[in-house]
Amino acid sequence: MHIDLRHLRTIRAIARAGGLARAADELNITQSALSHQMRGLEDQAGVELFVRRAKPLRLSAAGQKLLRAADRILPEIEALADEFRALRQGRAGRLHIAIECHACYDWLFPVLEQFRRAWPDIDIDIRAGFAFEALAALRREEVDFVITSDPEPSTELTFHPLFDYAPTFVAAATSPLAAKPFVEAEDFRDETLLTYPVERARLDIFTGLLTPAHVEPRAVRPVELTAVMLMLVGAGRGVAVLPDWVLRDVKRNPDYITRPVTASGLTRRMFAATRAEDATQPYMAHILRLARSEPVKLQR
Amino acid sequence: MHIDLRHLRTIRAIARAGGLARAADELNITQSALSHQMRGLEDQAGVELFVRRAKPLRLSAAGQKLLRAADRILPEIEALADEFRALRQGRAGRLHIAIECHACYDWLFPVLEQFRRAWPDIDIDIRAGFAFEALAALRREEVDFVITSDPEPSTELTFHPLFDYAPTFVAAATSPLAAKPFVEAEDFRDETLLTYPVERARLDIFTGLLTPAHVEPRAVRPVELTAVMLMLVGAGRGVAVLPDWVLRDVKRNPDYITRPVTASGLTRRMFAATRAEDATQPYMAHILRLARSEPVKLQR
DNA sequence: GAGAATTATGAATTTGTCTCATGTCTTGCT
DNA sequence: AGCAAGACATGAGACAAATTCATAATTCTC
Numbered sequence: 026m027h028i029d030l031r032h033l034r035t036i037r038a039i040a041r042a043g044g045l046a047r048a049a050d051e052l053n054i055t056q057s058a059l060s061h062q063m064r065g066l067e068d069q070a071g072v073e074l075f076v077r078r079a080k081p082l083r084l085s086a087a088g089q090k091l092l093r094a095a096d097r098i099l100p101e102i103e104a105l106a107d108e109f110r111a112l113r114q115g116r117a118g119r120l121h122i123a124i125e126c127h128a129c130y131d132w133l134f135p136v137l138e139q140f141r142r143a144w145p146d147i148d149i150d151i152r153a154g155f156a157f158e159a160l161a162a163l164r165r166e167e168v169d170f171v172i173t174s175d176p177e178p179s180t181e182l183t184f185h186p187l188f189d190y191a192p193t194f195v196a197a198a199t200s201p202l203a204a205k206p207f208v209e210a211e212d213f214r215d216e217t218l219l220t221y222p223v224e225r226a227r228l229d230i231f232t233g234l235l236t237p238a239h240v241e242p243r244a245v246r247p248v249e250l251t252a253v254m255l256m257l258v259g260a261g262r263g264v265a266v267l268p269d270w271v272l273r274d275v276k277r278n279p280d281y282i283t284r285p286v287t288a289s290g291l292t293r294r295m296f297a298a299t300r301a302e303d304a305t306q307p308y309m310a311h312i313l314r315l316a317r318s319e320p321v322k323l324q325r
Numbered sequence: 326m327h328i329d330l331r332h333l334r335t336i337r338a339i340a341r342a343g344g345l346a347r348a349a350d351e352l353n354i355t356q357s358a359l360s361h362q363m364r365g366l367e368d369q370a371g372v373e374l375f376v377r378r379a380k381p382l383r384l385s386a387a388g389q390k391l392l393r394a395a396d397r398i399l400p401e402i403e404a405l406a407d408e409f410r411a412l413r414q415g416r417a418g419r420l421h422i423a424i425e426c427h428a429c430y431d432w433l434f435p436v437l438e439q440f441r442r443a444w445p446d447i448d449i450d451i452r453a454g455f456a457f458e459a460l461a462a463l464r465r466e467e468v469d470f471v472i473t474s475d476p477e478p479s480t481e482l483t484f485h486p487l488f489d490y491a492p493t494f495v496a497a498a499t500s501p502l503a504a505k506p507f508v509e510a511e512d513f514r515d516e517t518l519l520t521y522p523v524e525r526a527r528l529d530i531f532t533g534l535l536t537p538a539h540v541e542p543r544a545v546r547p548v549e550l551t552a553v554m555l556m557l558v559g560a561g562r563g564v565a566v567l568p569d570w571v572l573r574d575v576k577r578n579p580d581y582i583t584r585p586v587t588a589s590g591l592t593r594r595m596f597a598a599t600r601a602e603d604a605t606q607p608y609m610a611h612i613l614r615l616a617r618s619e620p621v622k623l624q625r
Numbered sequence: 626g627a628g629a630a631t632t633a634t635g636a637a638t639t640t641g642t643c644t645c646a647t648g649t650c651t652t653g654c655t
Numbered sequence: 656a657g658c659a660a661g662a663c664a665t666g667a668g669a670c671a672a673a674t675t676c677a678t679a680a681t682t683c684t685c
Contacts, residue, residue: 028402030330031673046631058674060633065673070406071413076466077632078682085466086419086448087412094405098398102328105394106370112387113371119386148386166376166385331642346662358643360664365642377663378651 033095117146123159127221132320171298192229197261210238217263222247230266270323333395417446423459427521432620471598492529497561510538517563522547530566570623
């Protein structure tokens with residue numbers, strides 16, 4: 026059977042207008058077309074849709090079933106069209122985020138909380154960016170927003186600078202290194218270094234200091250969670266290098282000391298990557314604005 | 326926007342099959358057609374429906390919305406088609422009944438109760454047939470089944486004989502007429518006659534006796550309900566002529582007497598009228614069978 | 626029962642959908 | 656890295672279907 030949305034619209038118009046002629050007017054087609062159309066459906070379905078004998082035209086049992094179906098289905102189609110419109114206008118959309126940076130959860134959650142309120146129709150999700158190549162996933166549209174500190178030149182992707190941060194050394198207050206105004210590569214030789222469990226190429230302390238200096242810490246211990254890492258540091262079980270914003274609370278804690286890495290301090294820049302085509306979306310502009318301002322508050 | 330059920334079926338097949346080519350196979354259509362089709366909707370709606378860059382093909386945000394809509398809407402269409410099929414096969418249908426005969430409720434309700442159980446998909450309704458021309462309404466398909474004792478020749482309508490009944494005189498046991506073996510026209514001259522509030526042409530006692538004999542009762546008092554009528558008769562406030570099946574209980578009640586009307590008794594035949602086209606429907610056959618057997622039980 | 630209004634019908638036209646042939650892109654293999 | 660295989664895109668033409676136009680047939684109203 027070949028029921029079609031057109032038939033639903035037509036039966037609805039006929040019921041509303043109370044006749045083919047008026048309904049045709051309403052739908053901006055000829056009365057003839059409606060007659061043919063309904064006739065076609067009647068033939069296909071093998072049922073009478075309305076009682077032709079009587080004026081005003083009345084719907085038959087089958088016609089009423091059709092009408093009820095129309096009243097249920099057409100609004101759904103309308104809603105779908107609205108959703109598409111919203112998508113096209115950028116009111117709705119998808120924002121699946123991949124973070125290559127463990128410590129970024131700290132500022133990302135507050136950012137998303139604000140964003141969610143402003144853009145209720147955007148579908149938000151976060152995918153831990155450690156199991157896969159985040160930028161490749163971005164290119165393949167598996168995610169839409171990647172937080173990374175390693176931009177790579179690309180015409181397809183846009184890298185939006187978010188903020189600068191200083192990978193900062195943190196140790197227990199009892200550490201001998203507390204005596205130094207800053208730490209340097211050699212200082213790590215006898216330390217247990219606590220890091221997130223990712224490849225060294227994505228760890229600031231290795232890319233920015235230890236790898237160029239060819240220094241290997243006494244031990245490198247992977248730790249998943251920032252809070253656990255800080256706990257271990259406080260207990261003197263190791264030292265760590267973390268973004269400054271993570272250490273905001275720790276700086277005021279007498280159990281810890283924080284020191285710049287090298288005399289001048291390391292400086293890194295955090296980026297958000299999007300596909301170039303998406304970069305103009307209003308909601309992208311908004312989350313970028315939030316992702317620039319929110320972490321800075323944490324750094325102060 | 327020109328969303329169509331075809332698009333819903335297609336997106337569903339694509340999601341199920343995991344690609345245009347396989348989906349095309351499933352729908353018995355070329356891959357090219359699907360490509361064109363989806364492209365057309367994308368152009369119209371101004372949204373991307375799936376991520377083409379990656380294999381296996383994945384639905385975009387918009388595509389997923391479309392798919393969800395399809396999963397909600399297509400089953401409704403299926404259900405509608407099923408209903409049409411039921412209507413065509415005569416499993417479903419409408420049985421709106423008009424009765425011109427007040428006393429017929431007595432047997433009609435038990436009949437409908439049985440019928441309802443056998444044909445749950447038939448839409449049953451009763452419309453008191455007093456306010457309008459029942460047979461005209463039948464012709465105009467405002468009702469589907471008319472209970473009447475006045476058939477009129479028609480090619481369009483079919484009159485199915487149901488059963489014969491005897492309009493029977495009933496009075497209080499204290500009535501002087503109790504002495505007579507039957508009543509005749511002259512006996513009404515000094516009586517208050519209780520009747521249903523309908524035109525005389527539809528009252529058996531007038532059409533069958535009083536009008537031909539040119540006898541006018543002392544008074545004619547309209548009463549709506551059969552039970553009330555019998556109560557008034559029992560109290561000696563009037564006499565009535567009612568179908569025999571209504572008087573089944575009264576016959577065994579010493580407060581009442583019942584007598585044939587005229588020496589030979591009146592005999593009338595009850596009919597059910599349907600449109601000729603409907604007469605072959607299986608459910609019509611069923612209700613006719615019930616309407617023939619049930620009243621006879623009441624008459625015994 | 627004539628006129629007005631409404632629906633039905635048939636042929637022609639327009640519109641839209643599908644297929645065919647082929648191009649382009651992605652991917653997986655060596 | 657290059658090539659073959661698989662999968663989607665594209666354009667032109669064939670085909671089907673929906674619509675229109677013109678007109679006939681109903682039904683209702685006065």
